[in-house]
Amino acid sequence: MVLTHKVSYTVNGTKRTATVEDNELLLDVLRDRMGVKSVKAACWRGECGLCTALVNNKPVKTCLVLAVDADGSDIVTAEGLAGEELLSPLQKSFVDHGALQCGFCTPAFVVTAHHLLETNPDATDEEIKEYLSGCICRCGTYYQIVEAVKDARKYYKK
Amino acid sequence: MSFGSPYFTVPEFEYVKPKTLKEALEFLDGKGEDTKVMAGGVGLLAFMKERLIDCKYVLDIKGIPELRELSAERGKGLSIGAAVTLSELLALPLLKEKYTALYDAVKNLSDPNLRNRSTLLGDLCEAIPWIDGPPPLILFDAEVVISSLKGERRVKVKDFIIGTAETVLQPNELARSVHVPEPAPGTVSHYLKFSKGTEFSIASVGALVVNRNDPARRRVKLAYGAINLMPIEAFQAEEVFRQDKPVGELIGEALKVVDATVETVTDVLGTAEYRKHLVKVQTAAVLKEILEA
Numbered sequence A: 001m002v003l004t005h006k007v008s009y010t011v012n013g014t015k016r017t018a019t020v021e022d023n024e025l026l027l028d029v030l031r032d033r034m035g036v037k038s039v040k041a042a043c044w045r046g047e048c049g050l051c052t053a054l055v056n057n058k059p060v061k062t063c064l065v066l067a068v069d070a071d072g073s074d075i076v077t078a079e080g081l082a083g084e085e086l087l088s089p090l091q092k093s094f095v096d097h098g099a100l101q102c103g104f105c106t107p108a109f110v111v112t113a114h115h116l117l118e119t120n121p122d123a124t125d126e127e128i129k130e131y132l133s134g135c136i137c138r139c140g141t142y143y144q145i146v147e148a149v150k151d152a153r154k155y156y157k158k
Numbered sequence B: 001m002s003f004g005s006p007y008f009t010v011p012e013f014e015y016v017k018p019k020t021l022k023e024a025l026e027f028l029d030g031k032g033e034d035t036k037v038m039a040g041g042v043g044l045l046a047f048m049k050e051r052l053i054d055c056k057y058v059l060d061i062k063g064i065p066e067l068r069e070l071s072a073e074r075g076k077g078l079s080i081g082a083a084v085t086l087s088e089l090l091a092l093p094l095l096k097e098k099y100t101a102l103y104d105a106v107k108n109l110s111d112p113n114l115r116n117r118s119t120l121l122g123d124l125c126e127a128i129p130w131i132d133g134p135p136p137l138i139l140f141d142a143e144v145v146i147s148s149l150k151g152e153r154r155v156k157v158k159d160f161i162i163g164t165a166e167t168v169l170q171p172n173e174l175a176r177s178v179h180v181p182e183p184a185p186g187t188v189s190h191y192l193k194f195s196k197g198t199e200f201s202i203a204s205v206g207a208l209v210v211n212r213n214d215p216a217r218r219r220v221k222l223a224y225g226a227i228n229l230m231p232i233e234a235f236q237a238e239e240v241f242r243q244d245k246p247v248g249e250l251i252g253e254a255l256k257v258v259d260a261t262v263e264t265v266t267d268v269l270g271t272a273e274y275r276k277h278l279v280k281v282q283t284a285a286v287l288k289e290i291l292e293a
Helices: A027-034 A089-098 A107-117 A125-131 A144-155 B021-034 B042-049 B085-091 B093-098 B100-108 B122-124 B132-141 B235-240 B249-262 B272-291
Strands: A006-009 A015-023 A052-055 A057-060 A074-076 B014-016 B035-038 B057-060 B070-073 B077-083 B143-148 B151-157 B162-163 B175-178 B188-195 B201-212 B219-225
Touching: A015 A027, A027 A052, A052 A107, A057 A107, A057 B077, A089 A107, A089 A144, A107 A144, A107 B093, A107 B201, A125 A144, B021 B035, B021 B057, B021 B143, B021 B175, B021 B201, B035 B042, B042 B122, B077 B093, B093 B100, B100 B132, B100 B201, B122 B175, B132 B188, B132 B201, B132 B219, B188 B272, B201 B272, B219 B235, B219 B249, B219 B272, B249 B272
Parallel strands: A006 A074, B014 B057, B035 B057
Antiparallel strands: A006 A015, A052 A057, A052 A074, B070 B077, B077 B175, B143 B151, B143 B175, B188 B201, B201 B219
């Protein structure tokens, strides 16, 4: 029997609550109940990485997380990176380097790269490539993405 | 939201999240037959979406403090709780230094975002042919610690998997941790896998050597994954290294024995012949790495 649970998350700094069923995914709750549309639904099986969000400050593929399991989590998505500004420096760097074509994968790459540079602002080229290997860009703008992230390292150095 | 297709939805089940090990074991004691244990959920939820697994209850073990324990004390070996993520394991400084083959395997297992959720025991309990856990754990003679209301038992990783997606775990039991004994000083190990990008491994091999500069006491271990339905240890090829001969000659001899004794299978990922070729190339590479580098 499916039960319902009351869950609460902090999404981009705002407290949000929802009543979810046992078998609901965090991805669906974020997109359909909370209107967080930067978290993309594409492969639904943990391969493409486009549903990545920072859950308790770790990049996680939300299509493989139960909504009830994430109860109490602090969730940050691309919408939460910029603050008062229109775009964060990292996001601007993506624009400056033409690191997107269709833009569907961009939020996932941005949040994953943001987490990398927050924890390791001196990340080497190899470390950047390895860290972003969980996300797929079907337009193939990988070179520009890595350039954008390399260029954004300076914004994260204290 | 659901589009009605299996990939997008998870079948119905009841979610249970115990706070103590006792609570979890009591639950499994009564309802183990209808329950799937979930740690990271990465494998379980993917299989459930594809309707390969259907169960009445999902038991989430992440809330149990004992299962989150990760300890690496000098002399005592490594103890990895069932809910410890692969990222947490990788962050252990001792891992690369002492347990190199295990580090190599975990470092190349799926991708960083998935490693923030997935666990080593989850990988082992899936027990499907292409998982990365068994070869390095067999090299280090690791054990799975299994708990039930009746007590605790330990099973060597080489005996833990008994078939495709089949382990020795009984419905009332919970795999609580993996214990990896500390390797003898001077042990060198390495693990290599062949896969297309971050996808399933098509062939993998781990090798380990103790006393590599002393032919009389030298011991080599070789373990394979993804080439057959179950992980394989190449006992006959290991015997070759007991001889006192130049290393290059020994590797050549070992490759002949591996060719003759290690059996590979054909499946959707590759043919038996292709796998045999990968086995030989990779075996030569890991042996060179541990014996000559």
